[in-house]
Amino acid sequence: MTGGGEVALSNITMVYLKLISYIIYAVLLLGHTRAYTRISDESLRAIPGPGNEFDIKSGKLLAPVLRPRVPGTPGSTAVLNHFVDFFKTSLPKWKISFQNSTSKTPATGDSEIPFVNMIVSRDPTWTTPGEVSRLTLVAHYDSKLTPTDFIGATDSAAPCAMLMHTARSIDAALTKKWSAMQAEDIGVQGFLGIEEHKGIQIIFLDGEEAFLSWTDDDSLYGARSLAAEMESTSHAATSTYHNVISSISLFVLLDLLGEAQPKVPSYFQTTHWSYQKMAALYKRFRDLEVFTSTGGANWFPDVNKIAGPWMGGLIEDDHMPFMARGVEVLHLIPHPFPRVWHVMDDDGEHLDLDTVADWSLLVTAFAAEWLDLDGFLEAKNVGSNATSAQEAHGTRVAGRTEL
Ligand code: 1BN
Ligand code: ZN
Numbered sequence: 001m002t003g004g005g006e007v008a009l010s011n012i013t014m015v016y017l018k019l020i021s022y023i024i025y026a027v028l029l030l031g032h033t034r035a036y037t038r039i040s041d042e043s044l045r046a047i048p049g050p051g052n053e054f055d056i057k058s059g060k061l062l063a064p065v066l067r068p069r070v071p072g073t074p075g076s077t078a079v080l081n082h083f084v085d086f087f088k089t090s091l092p093k094w095k096i097s098f099q100n101s102t103s104k105t106p107a108t109g110d111s112e113i114p115f116v117n118m119i120v121s122r123d124p125t126w127t128t129p130g131e132v133s134r135l136t137l138v139a140h141y142d143s144k145l146t147p148t149d150f151i152g153a154t155d156s157a158a159p160c161a162m163l164m165h166t167a168r169s170i171d172a173a174l175t176k177k178w179s180a181m182q183a184e185d186i187g188v189q190g191f192l193g194i195e196e197h198k199g200i201q202i203i204f205l206d207g208e209e210a211f212l213s214w215t216d217d218d219s220l221y222g223a224r225s226l227a228a229e230m231e232s233t234s235h236a237a238t239s240t241y242h243n244v245i246s247s248i249s250l251f252v253l254l255d256l257l258g259e260a261q262p263k264v265p266s267y268f269q270t271t272h273w274s275y276q277k278m279a280a281l282y283k284r285f286r287d288l289e290v291f292t293s294t295g296g297a298n299w300f301p302d303v304n305k306i307a308g309p310w311m312g313g314l315i316e317d318d319h320m321p322f323m324a325r326g327v328e329v330l331h332l333i334p335h336p337f338p339r340v341w342h343v344m345d346d347d348g349e350h351l352d353l354d355t356v357a358d359w360s361l362l363v364t365a366f367a368a369e370w371l372d373l374d375g376f377l378e379a380k381n382v383g384s385n386a387t388s389a390q391e392a393h394g395t396r397v398a399g400r401t402e403l
Pocket of ligand 1: 155209214255256315316317
């Protein structure tokens with residue numbers, strides 16, 4: 001039998017338990033906040049610009065992508081080999097994998113067209129696959145079948161080059177941060193625990209474009225196959241992340257970038273916070289006068305809106321098969337689309353290279369902030385002629401090489 005005194009005691013116990021749970025929650029929240037600290041101005045200035053590596057004729061990163069690369073053609077293979085060479089040679093710590101599929105298309109009769117997605121990733125050294133969540137940066141590398149010899153510079157050669165630049169710009173900082181953490185045993189046993197199990201992957205998707213005209217079946221060939229395979233690839237039953245797709249912390253899709261003065265809306269309520277993080281970095285780069293592209297209207301016009309039902313205007317793109325499986329998405333696609341969208345003028349000559357360079361700084365800063373690389377980014381050149389953001393602007397503090 002339970003007496004009145006015991007009931008009172010259990011009420012007090014309940015209050016204490018609640019209090020303790022609030023304290024634990026607050027401490028966890030503090031830990032989370034600490035794990036996503038604002039990147040410093042010094043780190044923003046230290047992010048290297050691409051120098052001449054986005055030159056459309058001779059630049060090491062972008063020029064090899066500026067060619068027709070329809071799935072299953074030699075151009076596609078050549079561009080894929082360019083990515084492979086780049087990561088194998090310049091970034092050997094990144095794990096490279098491919099995901100293959102084939103499909104008929106309405107324009108190619110009975111032949112099975114091959115689609116090859118390339119995934120490159122870096123995880124903290126101490127993590128196991130089911131225990132790491134990855135910031136996922138994505139662009140499609142295929143080009144449209146028509147018009148013949150279409151290049152697709154904004155669609156999406158330039159975004160691919162931006163992501164290569166991002167990988168290169170954070171590589172040394174990742175190594176330094178993770179070695180420092182491991183030296184202190186923080187990553188393995190530290191209080192931050194799962195908060196620090198953050199990795200990154202970059203996905204170059206194939207077969208985004210329709211072969212004939214955009215339908216559910218004639219589009220997103222690579223993304224549909226990859227999302228399905230990631231969903232069906234399970235981690236160990238005891239894992240924090242049960243399958244590969246749930247290991248995506250945020251899917252950041254870059255598309256149609258490279259025209260001057262883009263306006264990127266905030267498309268999704270649940271990731272409006274990440275849009276605002278991107279927008280805040282954009283404003284800081286402008287205020288620091290690091291960006292070289294012409295200013296004018298804010299690239300992120302929705303920054304001050306409150307997340308709500310006003311969002312919408314969903315644009316079908318490679319995020320769709322992932323979003324349908326519960327992945328959080330930040331879609332960096334301008335609206336309106338570039339003037340050159342799906343016409344022959346979407347070539348290297350019509351890119352605004354200052355805008356391309358600024359996007360590459362912005363995406364790098366977003367990744368660096370996400371991965372808490374503040375204090376680990378070195379103001380040194382990462383490419384043959386790459387310059388730090390500040391050097392590019394000619395105001396770099398003399399003599400500083402490390403933060
Ligand atoms: C984006 C770039 N897309 C194709 N190339 C997706 C899309 C296709 C968006 C049709 C709107 C209409
Ligand atoms: Zn397109």
